[in-house]
Amino acid sequence: MENGQSSASNGYHAGSTLERMLRAGHFAVTGEIGPPQSADASEIRHKAALLKGCCDAVNITDNQTAIVRMSSIGAGTLVVQEGLEPVIQMTCRDRNRLAIQADLLGASALGMNNLLCLSGDHQRFGNHPTAKNVFDIDSLQLVKMVSDMRDKKIFQCGEDIKGSEPRYFVGAASAPFADPIDFRPYRLAKKVAAGADFIQTQLVYDVPAFAKFMDKVRELGLHKKTYILAGVGPLKSPGMARYMKKNVPGILVPDELIDRMTAAGAAWADKKPADMTKEEKSARMAAWKAEGIQICIELIKELRAIEGVAGVHVMAIEWESAVKPIVEGAGLFPRPQV
Amino acid sequence: MIVAEQKPLAEMKTLINGAENVLVVGCGTCVTVCFAGGTREADIVSTSLRMATKLDGSPQQVTHSTVQRQCEWEYLDIIEEQVKAADIVLSLGCGIGVQAIAEHFPDAWVVPGLNTSFLGLPTEHGVWEERCAACGECLLAVTGGICPVARCSKSLLNGPCGGSENGHCEIDPDVACAWQLIVDRMSSKGKLDALLEIQPPKNWQNSRDGGPRKIVRQDLRLVEFED
Numbered sequence: 001m002e003n004g005q006s007s008a009s010n011g012y013h014a015g016s017t018l019e020r021m022l023r024a025g026h027f028a029v030t031g032e033i034g035p036p037q038s039a040d041a042s043e044i045r046h047k048a049a050l051l052k053g054c055c056d057a058v059n060i061t062d063n064q065t066a067i068v069r070m071s072s073i074g075a076g077t078l079v080v081q082e083g084l085e086p087v088i089q090m091t092c093r094d095r096n097r098l099a100i101q102a103d104l105l106g107a108s109a110l111g112m113n114n115l116l117c118l119s120g121d122h123q124r125f126g127n128h129p130t131a132k133n134v135f136d137i138d139s140l141q142l143v144k145m146v147s148d149m150r151d152k153k154i155f156q157c158g159e160d161i162k163g164s165e166p167r168y169f170v171g172a173a174s175a176p177f178a179d180p181i182d183f184r185p186y187r188l189a190k191k192v193a194a195g196a197d198f199i200q201t202q203l204v205y206d207v208p209a210f211a212k213f214m215d216k217v218r219e220l221g222l223h224k225k226t227y228i229l230a231g232v233g234p235l236k237s238p239g240m241a242r243y244m245k246k247n248v249p250g251i252l253v254p255d256e257l258i259d260r261m262t263a264a265g266a267a268w269a270d271k272k273p274a275d276m277t278k279e280e281k282s283a284r285m286a287a288w289k290a291e292g293i294q295i296c297i298e299l300i301k302e303l304r305a306i307e308g309v310a311g312v313h314v315m316a317i318e319w320e321s322a323v324k325p326i327v328e329g330a331g332l333f334p335r336p337q338v
Numbered sequence: 339m340i341v342a343e344q345k346p347l348a349e350m351k352t353l354i355n356g357a358e359n360v361l362v363v364g365c366g367t368c369v370t371v372c373f374a375g376g377t378r379e380a381d382i383v384s385t386s387l388r389m390a391t392k393l394d395g396s397p398q399q400v401t402h403s404t405v406q407r408q409c410e411w412e413y414l415d416i417i418e419e420q421v422k423a424a425d426i427v428l429s430l431g432c433g434i435g436v437q438a439i440a441e442h443f444p445d446a447w448v449v450p451g452l453n454t455s456f457l458g459l460p461t462e463h464g465v466w467e468e469r470c471a472a473c474g475e476c477l478l479a480v481t482g483g484i485c486p487v488a489r490c491s492k493s494l495l496n497g498p499c500g501g502s503e504n505g506h507c508e509i510d511p512d513v514a515c516a517w518q519l520i521v522d523r524m525s526s527k528g529k530l531d532a533l534l535e536i537q538p539p540k541n542w543q544n545s546r547d548g549g550p551r552k553i554v555r556q557d558l559r560l561v562e563f564e565d
């Protein structure tokens with residue numbers, strides 16, 4: 001599509017595959033690609049090839065964890081060339097309202113039409129902790145700004161966009177289990193009111209807790225106003241599961257899943273890592289990964305049964321090869337054509 | 339108040355390097371209250387510098403004086419002679435005090451002995467925390483008296499972000515999540531609904547982003563107006 005003009009007349013906000021998939025009532029699948037810390041295009045092409053056909057669109061992270069990487073829009077251009085649809089991630093950490101709008105005009109002109117609006121991880125966590133951050137606007141104001149660029153044809157300052165407006169299918173994130181937990185559905189409501197067409201959630205491992213969150217979301221009627229994609233990701237090892245449970249805010253990992261991951265490596269449980277051969281280590285890793293994929297498949301099936309869940313966002317960063325078996329295992333392959 | 343911290347002695351020594359006569363100037367306001375640059379600290383710093391430079395084998399004359407308020411020119415007149423006699427003035431005032439001395443005594447060479455940290459208050463003895471970012475457009479009425487510009491690590495106006503956990507910010511367990519505090523306070527006042535309003539992008543023109551700031555109060559000016 002040249003740009004959004006055609007979609008304005010056909011009833012779609014942007015007319016992206018992701019939007020059409022959701023509007024058609026299909027259970028959507030999005031994936032995620034973390035761009036390299038280099039100018040290496042082949043890495044993006046390789047990852048895109050692994051995800052092509054099993055995801056309706058793939059998020060391209062924007063300096064994730066505040067580490068400098070190839071830009072989301074640059075990597076997104078490569079993804080488009082590979083025949084895959086990107087969801088550009090845009091954070092408020094590194095750009096002010098001028099830079100964000102300029103980049104979004106550019107990305108739209110390059111054919112990108114899905115956007116995920118984020119505040120951005122604080123630079124304290126990244127590889128340039130001495131940097132100045134921006135945070136001119138926040139993620140919610142970003143959602144509103146981009147929606148207004150599309151629907152009102154105005155820049156944030158109120159001036160008209162003369163000529164083609166950027167037309168994005170606008171997304172926002174939700175962290176259902178972060179504190180203050182009771183406020184989370186209301187913050188989601190604010191994002192929807194600001195114009196979020198779709199929502200991708202933080203990783204869900206605790207389905208009953210998520211179901212409780214969704215109860216409130218439905219009570220507020222939000223599932224009728226936006227498409228909610230539940231975040232899932234395969235566990236790689238019991239250590240990773242324990243680390244996330246302990247250290248990552250807003251991620252709940254039930255002990256039962258940690259136990260399952262531990263049990264998957266039970267055959268090697270009485271061996272110290274130092275005494276294990278390379279072959280034993282890779283066999284244990286394969287057993288863990290197989291269980292991680294199996295758990296992810298089960299999570300997707302359970303999440304799909306929750307009313308108001310319109311799709312899943314599969315986050316398998318640096319393990320993109322896991323996505324296809326997960327999507328297949330969950331009965332979501334091949335993807336419908338829209 | 340303005341909260342400041344002393345620079346390390348080694349850095350102060352570098353800053354006064356080469357001067358025969360050094361005048362340490364303390365300030366009787368904010369930095370006295372936060373124990374960074376009052377009379378007591380000016381005395382300790384000048385004594386420490388005298389001892390340190392003597393031990394190094396190149397002793398420097400270091401005297402000290404404290405003015406009531408370094409950030410107003412008129413309070414600086416009483417140190418005029420001492421400033422003239424000094425090769426270097428080491429100010430233990432905040433950044434405003436350093437510049438006030440430089441402006442008032444153009445012939446003097448003034449260096450900072452403090453790092454001016456933030457606008458805040460003591461939360462317990464020996465602990466100071468930031469409270470205000472001097473953004474020029476106060477939003478405290480909409481956030482229950484807790485400032486997200488100064489106290490949220492990302493200055494979010496529509497928080498909280500996903501990094502809030504058990505009341506603290508993900509950047510540091512010692513940093514309170516401003517949005518947890520805001521949500522709690524608004525809830526306790528029965529005003530949670532107010533947080534459902536979307537706060538629009540902030541006008542940062544009144545903040546430092548709009549360039550150096552200046553306030554002119556014609557009603558207080560002493561200049562005569564032309565007809």
